[in-house]
Amino acid sequence: MDEVYRLNDEGLEDLELLAKIGGQDREALSTLYDRYGRRVFALAVRILNDPVGSEEVTQDVFMSVWRRGATYTREKGKFTTWLFSIAHNRTIDELRKRRRDRSRQNDDIEDHYDLKSSDISPADAAVAQSEYAKILAAMEDLPVEQKTVVELSYFKGLTQTEIAEKTGQPLGTVKTRMRLALKKLRKALSAEMGAQV
Amino acid sequence: MTDSRDTTASNDDMDPRFENLAGYVLGALENDNERDLVEALIESDSEAHAEFSALAEAADMLAMAVPPVAPPAHLKTAIMEMAGKESDPTPVRSTAEIAPVPSPTPLWPAILRSGFATSAVAAVLVIVVAGVLGYQNNQLGNEIESLRAELTAESAVVSSIQNELLATVSESENKVASMKTEMETMETEFGDTTEMVVHQEEMVSELAIVNAALQQALADQSWLNYVAMREEYQVASWLKSTQPNPAKTVVDASGLIAIRYVGNEAVFQAHGLAQPQPSYAYTLWLLGNGAPQPVAQFEVSEIGAATVPFLLPAPFQLYSSVAVTQERVDGVGNDPTGTMVLSADTN
Numbered sequence: 001m002d003e004v005y006r007l008n009d010e011g012l013e014d015l016e017l018l019a020k021i022g023g024q025d026r027e028a029l030s031t032l033y034d035r036y037g038r039r040v041f042a043l044a045v046r047i048l049n050d051p052v053g054s055e056e057v058t059q060d061v062f063m064s065v066w067r068r069g070a071t072y073t074r075e076k077g078k079f080t081t082w083l084f085s086i087a088h089n090r091t092i093d094e095l096r097k098r099r100r101d102r103s104r105q106n107d108d109i110e111d112h113y114d115l116k117s118s119d120i121s122p123a124d125a126a127v128a129q130s131e132y133a134k135i136l137a138a139m140e141d142l143p144v145e146q147k148t149v150v151e152l153s154y155f156k157g158l159t160q161t162e163i164a165e166k167t168g169q170p171l172g173t174v175k176t177r178m179r180l181a182l183k184k185l186r187k188a189l190s191a192e193m194g195a196q197v
Numbered sequence: 198m199t200d201s202r203d204t205t206a207s208n209d210d211m212d213p214r215f216e217n218l219a220g221y222v223l224g225a226l227e228n229d230n231e232r233d234l235v236e237a238l239i240e241s242d243s244e245a246h247a248e249f250s251a252l253a254e255a256a257d258m259l260a261m262a263v264p265p266v267a268p269p270a271h272l273k274t275a276i277m278e279m280a281g282k283e284s285d286p287t288p289v290r291s292t293a294e295i296a297p298v299p300s301p302t303p304l305w306p307a308i309l310r311s312g313f314a315t316s317a318v319a320a321v322l323v324i325v326v327a328g329v330l331g332y333q334n335n336q337l338g339n340e341i342e343s344l345r346a347e348l349t350a351e352s353a354v355v356s357s358i359q360n361e362l363l364a365t366v367s368e369s370e371n372k373v374a375s376m377k378t379e380m381e382t383m384e385t386e387f388g389d390t391t392e393m394v395v396h397q398e399e400m401v402s403e404l405a406i407v408n409a410a411l412q413q414a415l416a417d418q419s420w421l422n423y424v425a426m427r428e429e430y431q432v433a434s435w436l437k438s439t440q441p442n443p444a445k446t447v448v449d450a451s452g453l454i455a456i457r458y459v460g461n462e463a464v465f466q467a468h469g470l471a472q473p474q475p476s477y478a479y480t481l482w483l484l485g486n487g488a489p490q491p492v493a494q495f496e497v498s499e500i501g502a503a504t505v506p507f508l509l510p511a512p513f514q515l516y517s518s519v520a521v522t523q524e525r526v527d528g529v530g531n532d533p534t535g536t537m538v539l540s541a542d543t544n
Contacts, residue, residue, distance in 0.1 A: 024284040026277055033273055038265035041272075046263045055272050059279070066280045081253045084260035085222075092224045135262030153225035154259055160220045161227055178219035179252065186255035 014079040015072075022070030029066055036080070037062070040087045047091045047155055048098075057094055061087045088154070095157040138188040146181035149174055214238060215248050222252045409500035413468040430455040430464070433513050436521065436539040438469070450501065452539045454519060461509040465493060470501040470538060473523045480524040481505065482533050485517025485543070491529045518542050 012020070012031070020028035040061050044054035064086055076082050139147055148167065152158045160178070164171045220226045221235040238245045436452035452467035465481050473479055473496075481493045493507040523535035 026280050026284060029280055030273070030277060033276060037273065038267050039261065039263070041268040042263045042266040043260050045266055051269075055268060058268055058272060059276050062276050063279055063283075066276075066283070077250050077253055078257065080261065081250075081257040084257055085253065088224055088256070088260060135258060150223065150259070153220070153223040154256065158225065159227050160217075160225045163225070172216070175216050175220060178223060178225065179215070182219055182222065182252045182255040185258060186251060189255070189258045 015074070018065075018069045018072050018079065021066060029062065032065065033062055036083060040083070043084065043087050044091045044094075047088075047095055047157065053094060053098075054091075057087070057091050060090050064090070092157040099157070134189060135185075138185050141188060142181055142184060145169075146177045146184070149177045150181045150185075153178065212244075214242070215245060218245065218249050219252055222249065222256045406500060410469055410502075413500060413502045429459075430457050433463070434519050434541045434543050436467070436519060436541040439537050439540050450538060452521065452541075454513075456509065456513050461512075463492075463507055463509050463513070465495075465505045465507060466503070467497070467505075467521065467539060468500070468502040470497045470503065470521075472497065472501070476526055477523045477535065478526045479503070479521050479538070480529055480533070480535070481507065482520045482522065483510070483513075483516045484520060486511055486515045489532055491524075491533075494524070494526070494529065513543065516543050 012028070014032070014035075017028040017032045021032070037058060041054055041058045044057040045051055048054055048057070061083070065083065072079065072082055139150070142150070145167075149163055152163045152166065153160070158166065160171060160174050163169070164174045167174070169177075217226060217231060217235050218239075221232060226232050226235065235249075239249045240246075432453050433456045434454045436454070438450040440450075450467065450469035450471075452465065454463060454465050456463040467479075470479065478494050478496055480491050481495070483490045483492055490510055492510065493505045495503045495505040497503045519541055520533060520537050521539035522533040522537045524530070524533065525535075
């Protein structure tokens with residue numbers, strides 16, 4: 001008697017899911033969405049402060065994964081790095097477009113953390129809170145000048161030149177501070193979060 | 198623990214090639230051109246690739262550290278539906294749908310194993326195929342007939358259009374021929390009119406000459422009056438034209454000679470003379486007192502008038518006649534040889 005069984009995709013690694021996505025397997029996309037959809041959506045909300053716009057961005061990001069998943073290789077870095085790079089770039093593009101249109105204004109960076117996340121499980125919330133606390137701690141340890149350039153670029157979508165103009169720093173100094181800030185963050189967090197990331 | 202001091206100045210040992218890597222990772226480059234340059238560097242330079250990986254992991258942590266927020270449930274539905282539209286139409290069953298399903302027993306092999314069944318199926322197939330072909334043939338025939346009818350109708354329309362065009366062309370040609378005739382008539386009339394205008398211009402010109410001559414005659418009359426009043430001159434001779442004027446468009450040439458009472462001064466006046474031939478000039482002769490004596494050679498004005506003072510070689514009454522001839526300008530002979538235009542007796 002011929003019987004067909006399928007493995008549950010939830011047990012697959014990210015790269016295995018991507019391989020299946022390359023074969024037009026929607027179940028794999030569904031699993032990947034369940035795994036990272038909340039983080040992508042959260043990043044978009046964090047930057048845009050607009051849940052509706054963040055839905056559009058999240059949809060675009062996962063459709064991009066659906067279309068380009070087969071092109072991903074390990075040489076491009078960690079999968080999460082690749083995924084969040086897509087998410088961040090798409091979100092920043094949207095933010096800059098809105099800034100150009102001047103149709104909407106974003107609040108200061110601190111206001112974003114007030115967003116409710118009622119659908120998060122207590123366990124996830126605890127983990128997130130822990131990770132968030134660690135990144136906040138690492139950010140707090142950065143010199144204020146370096147923290148500023150990271151916040152203005154990654155979360156506010158300003159370019160290097162715009163940051164230089166806004167802060168009155170030379171462009172070269174802005175570039176150097178960006179690099180030093182990222183290196184310090186990686187050094188501070190990789191030891192504590194590396195296993196989870 | 199991390200060092201909270203900003204060591205930008207002291208640690209500014211960044212390889213210039215890598216200056217935009219952090220900006221690339223943070224999405225802070227200015228434009229696509231800068232991004233393309235960085236991506237090309239990462240692909241071609243292993244050190245740049247390693248630096249990029251390290252920086253990208255840090256940015257990765259920034260994203261991972263944002264507290265997760267559950268998106269609305271309809272978002273996943275929308276994404277899956279969109280993916281379904283773009284994917285292979287074959288549906289993918291979810292894990293929940295996966296349940297062992299017994300395979301149905303195939304019926305076709307049993308049927309095909311029966312020879313009768315095979316023949317029956319073949320016969321049915323032949324009938325079906327023939328029917329289909331017959332139906333298709335009939336359909337094609339109908340379509341061809343329909344197309345023929347349409348073609349006939351189109352041909353009639355084309356023929357009608359051709360006839361209309363021919364009629365239009367013929368009518369246009371007739372109009373062109375008629376216009377040509379009218380133009381030729383107008384050209385002829387214009388030629389006649391032009392000729393008339395030229396003739397009238399010539400008449401005007403001749404009348405102008407006559408008018409000028411009459412004006413001159415009036416002037417001569419005035420001169421005679423003057424001479425008479427002064428009583429120092431008297432008209433000694435009237436000269437008349439010796440040649441008829443066939444055109445009669447100008448007054449006949451004439452002349453007079455007035456002499457002073459005292460002394461030998463005299464004046465010859467003429468009008469109505471034509472312009473002399475080239476290299477010739479008019480010459481006034483006194484005749485009848487021995488050899489002919491040329492006393493003056495003169496030119497005439499545009500209207501043929503001349504007033505010429507001269508000295509009498511002898512008392513005027515000793516001469517029997519006077520005359521005006523055309524003689525060569527480069528030398529006058531002893532006798533008049535040219536055409537005589539004016540003459541008169543002195544008595």
